[in-house]
Amino acid sequence: MGSSYSPLVLLFVLLLFPFSAPSPARSGTVVPRLPGFRGPLPFHLETGYVEVDEVNQEEFFYYFIESEGTPSEDPLLLWLTGGPRCSAFCGLVFEVGPLKFVSAKYNGSLPSLVYRPYSWTKVSNMIFLDSPAGSGFSFSRHVESYYDAGDISWSHHVYTFLIKWLVDHPNFLSNPLYIAGDSYAGKIVPIVAQQVLNGIEAEKRPLLNLQGYVIGNPVTGEKIDLNARVPFAHGMGAISDDFFKLIQRSCVGQDYQSPTDSQCEMCLDTFDEILSEINKYNILEPKCAPASPKPKTKGRRALKEEYLRLLKPPPTPALNCRNYAHILAYYWANTDIVRKALHIKKGTVGEWKRCNYDLPYTMDIKSSIKYHLSVTSSGYRALVYSGDHDMLIPFVGTNQWTRSLNFSIIDNWRSWHVDGQVAGYATTYSNNLTFVTVKGAGHTAAEYKNKECLAMIRRWLSHKPL
Amino acid sequence: MGSSYSPLVLLFVLLLFPFSAPSPARSGTVVPRLPGFRGPLPFHLETGYVEVDEVNQEEFFYYFIESEGTPSEDPLLLWLTGGPRCSAFCGLVFEVGPLKFVSAKYNGSLPSLVYRPYSWTKVSNMIFLDSPAGSGFSFSRHVESYYDAGDISWSHHVYTFLIKWLVDHPNFLSNPLYIAGDSYAGKIVPIVAQQVLNGIEAEKRPLLNLQGYVIGNPVTGEKIDLNARVPFAHGMGAISDDFFKLIQRSCVGQDYQSPTDSQCEMCLDTFDEILSEINKYNILEPKCAPASPKPKTKGRRALKEEYLRLLKPPPTPALNCRNYAHILAYYWANTDIVRKALHIKKGTVGEWKRCNYDLPYTMDIKSSIKYHLSVTSSGYRALVYSGDHDMLIPFVGTNQWTRSLNFSIIDNWRSWHVDGQVAGYATTYSNNLTFVTVKGAGHTAAEYKNKECLAMIRRWLSHKPL
Structure with missing residues (x-):
């Protein structure tokens, strides 16, 4: 029998292949x-x-x-x-x-x-x-x-x-x-x-x-993403009616992350202190030690873009903390047999991190x-x-x-x-x-x-x- | 020896007894x-x-x-x-x-x-x-x-x-x-x-x-006890901003339980419908079948004094419901050996109920x-x-x-x-x-x-x- 297909048929098959083959390469x-x-x-x-x-x-x-x-x-x-x-x-x-x-x-x-x-x-x-x-x-x-x-x-x-x-x-x-x-x-x-x-x-x-x-x-x-923390905190009972009204009055038209009004700035510093005590990911869950301590920042912590500096591995939070699983992920992904199973190219990534905040981002x-x-x-x-x-x-x-x-x-x-x-x-x-x-x-x-x-x-x- | 105490001493002891005895009757x-x-x-x-x-x-x-x-x-x-x-x-x-x-x-x-x-x-x-x-x-x-x-x-x-x-x-x-x-x-x-x-x-x-x-x-x-459900529901995200404002506008000075304004009444009926779907005892827990079905009421259910008609025993809610324990309490308290242990006087109370709403209260x-x-x-x-x-x-x-x-x-x-x-x-x-x-x-x-x-x-x- 041998190669019996005409070149035209072969061309047709080649053209068709990437779009219709049931299991393409x-x-x-x-x-x-x-x-x-x-x-x-x-x-x-x-x-x-x-x-x-x-x-x-x-x-x-x-x-x-x-x-x-x-x-x-x-x-x-x-x-x-x-x-x-x-x-x-x-x-x-x-x-x-x-x-x-x-x-x-x-x-x-x-x-x-x-x-x-x-x-x-x-x-x-x-x-x-x-x-x-x-x-x-x-x-x-x-x-x-x-x-x-x-x-x-x-x-x-x-x-x-x-x-x-x-x-x-x-x-x-x-x-x-x-x-x-x-x-x-x-x-x-x-x-x-x-x-x-x-x-x-x-x-x-x-x-x-x-x-x-x-x-x-x-x-x-x-700015609405982070400014909304103020009415949200009020609705959830984390700040008083008076303080909520005071922020609203003091911060009309302000960007709560970088207020230009000093009265507003003072209010927001207090607000951030209040929020720094609770778990922002879910206000009803306990605030756990982050899997890595955060850099100390001053001022409007809670209103800054905190999602930028979340966690990286050890030190370890308590086992009953939701973010304990982050530590497990760290150890799992940094194990040789896991990398082999995932077909990770050697020499490309040293330490797998849940979130890599060491690199800049614009x-x-x-x-x-x-x-x-x-x-x-x-x-x-x-x-x-x-x-x-x-x-x-x-x-x-x-x-x-x-x-x-x-x-x-x-x-x-x-x-x-x-x-x-x-x-x-x-x-x-x-x-x-x-x-x-x-x-x-x-x-x-x-x-x-x-x-x-x-x-x-x-x-x-x-x-x-x- | 015999009875050697004088009547005066006895009187003194009797007077003193109820207030100073270490283990009085x-x-x-x-x-x-x-x-x-x-x-x-x-x-x-x-x-x-x-x-x-x-x-x-x-x-x-x-x-x-x-x-x-x-x-x-x-x-x-x-x-x-x-x-x-x-x-x-x-x-x-x-x-x-x-x-x-x-x-x-x-x-x-x-x-x-x-x-x-x-x-x-x-x-x-x-x-x-x-x-x-x-x-x-x-x-x-x-x-x-x-x-x-x-x-x-x-x-x-x-x-x-x-x-x-x-x-x-x-x-x-x-x-x-x-x-x-x-x-x-x-x-x-x-x-x-x-x-x-x-x-x-x-x-x-x-x-x-x-x-x-x-x-x-x-x-x-x-009226503040129940009227407060409106701002509370708003703060917790159970009603929209628009609807919250509409109720506030329509119900100025009204008693939300018995509004005299028809626009306010309409709003509150809708509000009650919304609230009737959730567990008022804790808005984040599932709403369970009450241990006894409540009497059907019309109108402002959620704003009516619902704490007056809570639960009584069977029918039974699901085991994973918090109020399943009410059923256990019912069976426990209505058992003869329990009543005997508690020294309940016979013939005084037929059926122990967690809450007895059958009797009137003014x-x-x-x-x-x-x-x-x-x-x-x-x-x-x-x-x-x-x-x-x-x-x-x-x-x-x-x-x-x-x-x-x-x-x-x-x-x-x-x-x-x-x-x-x-x-x-x-x-x-x-x-x-x-x-x-x-x-x-x-x-x-x-x-x-x-x-x-x-x-x-x-x-x-x-x-x-x-």
Whole structure:
């Protein structure tokens, strides 16, 4: 028989292959087992790298988990984590992914992982992307390029990643695509969406099937994010009526982070002292020693952008603290057998950190509001959700800026339910914008209310009312 | 030898006896063991009756628990429970007493009790008083007198009880005396304190050593108690900014329970619908089926005096519901061996109910504010505390009325701490009035934050700053 195909047929096959083959070749590697997890993983995990900057040889590391539902039809979610420079692995094991650490004292042996049932991978294919370079296992071979990271380059690189990844995984090109993320990534997500949208409008190939974006307890860069801590603290009973009124009177028109009025400044110093005593991630949980002591700062601590300097490994908080798991993640990710299982390139990343704050980052896009306006006005969907006990980025501010977009309200502050219980309140606006509070949750919501947040994303992705 | 004492000596002994004997005869009976509790009780429990109305042969049943500290020196707390007509046993096993039920499905055998370490009996001698008649095991032999219960007769009978009990327990006469209670009893406590104060001023014997009173998530009878649900719900994110403003605009000067303005009435109906979905006892806990279905009511459900119709036994809520323990209490208290152990008089009370709402009750004192003013202005101390996630009697209203007494503020909304964590906020006023919020607690605070509430009462009773 031998080679009986004509050159034309071969050309046809070659042209067709990247877009229609059921299992195309991929740059990533399948990871059937993970150290610390008993038995084979009950979901399809692939890890890999995508070069996002050829000059600097900058590569983004990703964890891709196929939907546990119907991978060929379910949406594709690209998940970014905040910080900036927190690893997307945090999203995977602490928030919306299908794994979590077993809470047990670290004794030198490998921390254990178990399956998390309320994973968003139940209803979507998810890419957890370490970005920008210097986050998690993402790296650059030119050290200087770590120093160039900022909102513009980050979002640009994420878009590059997405294009390349989809070229490499063409069978996901037709799935509905959503950009997603929380905390500081909430600022970057609409910017990435805008770039995808620009590409679509320019008919750039491959054509991405963008449907919208999802952000949780998100930063916008607007002063409203942090100024909202004052009315939030008042509503939650952390400051008195008198003091609330005094701040309001003294700080009219002021940016609470850098007030120019001295009376306002004095008030805000007192306010920050009050807030410094409580856990801003969830005001009802105990304030635990951070996994690394924070640098001492003076003045308006609580109103400064504290999400920039969260945690890095040892010293260790108490075992009953929520952030003890950060220590487990640190030891797990810095173990040789784990790195081997994840196919981490040798010599690229010395110490894996939950959040890498040692590197500089430039907030070169002041506000994400215009991107929200632009993307949603262009017909793309947006889900904005907030854990309502988060003092870091309080729902009060997120509610204010979603409202300030001036879209007409279709359904105002309607309760939504899980297991017959009120899980929070949802407002739907025209332009397919939905704002949702998650009752009792902190920063970020899914870390505290797993089941509720899965129900939320399941309904929203399938275009059902919350 | 024989009878060698002179009549004069005998008279002297008889006169002296009731006040100075180290272990005087008592009407109550020591209860060394309780069915359901393994081994002897690790504290001194006495139960008994005191006749508070001779004509109607009305008797109040009490549980007296000696301080686990220094009974001869520690304060004596008289504990009343709300409803009205909830049993003081609720205070004992759900809130501030040294026992609690083991949470396990009721299987027909006797529910188990265990020791609660964070009991207020660690620092005080406590009388848990079933009152008024028809509550718990308190009864009247003249059924008609059940129908005469109201604020006036209840407080009068409690005062009668206190006098008689102290005559019978003279070795507690010199201990500092505090009247205490929560929820609806918060209205009665200052009225009882006023009666004690009147007795002291009239030099009535025995002279009671009143020092002050303690109330938790208390009712005043003022419209502020329930109107405060609107700003509270807004601060907690249960209603939108717009709707909050609309209610405020529509309901200026209105009593939210019985508004005369139709726009206000419409708003409040909507507000009540919203609140009817959530657990008013603690807005972050699931709303469970009440242990008895409530009568269907129309209109402003949430603003009506719902604390009047709480729970009674079967049907049964889910095991994971906080109020499942109410069912255990029901079965426990209605068991023959338990009644025998408690020395319940036969034929006095058919069915023990956690709260007995079948009997009428007259709120014949409109407001307790003037009693607060009078007693605190007379030099007696007052501790007013609120779980800050209680929607039934929100801290917002309690804060408002304590402030409205117009005492000068000594320390405003200062955080207080337990184990290095903020446990809430405290305001101290002149006239020894302290208002305290308990962070994350519901209605009533000690049920949710045992350890914190013990720390609070320990410091306050020993005149230390919170």
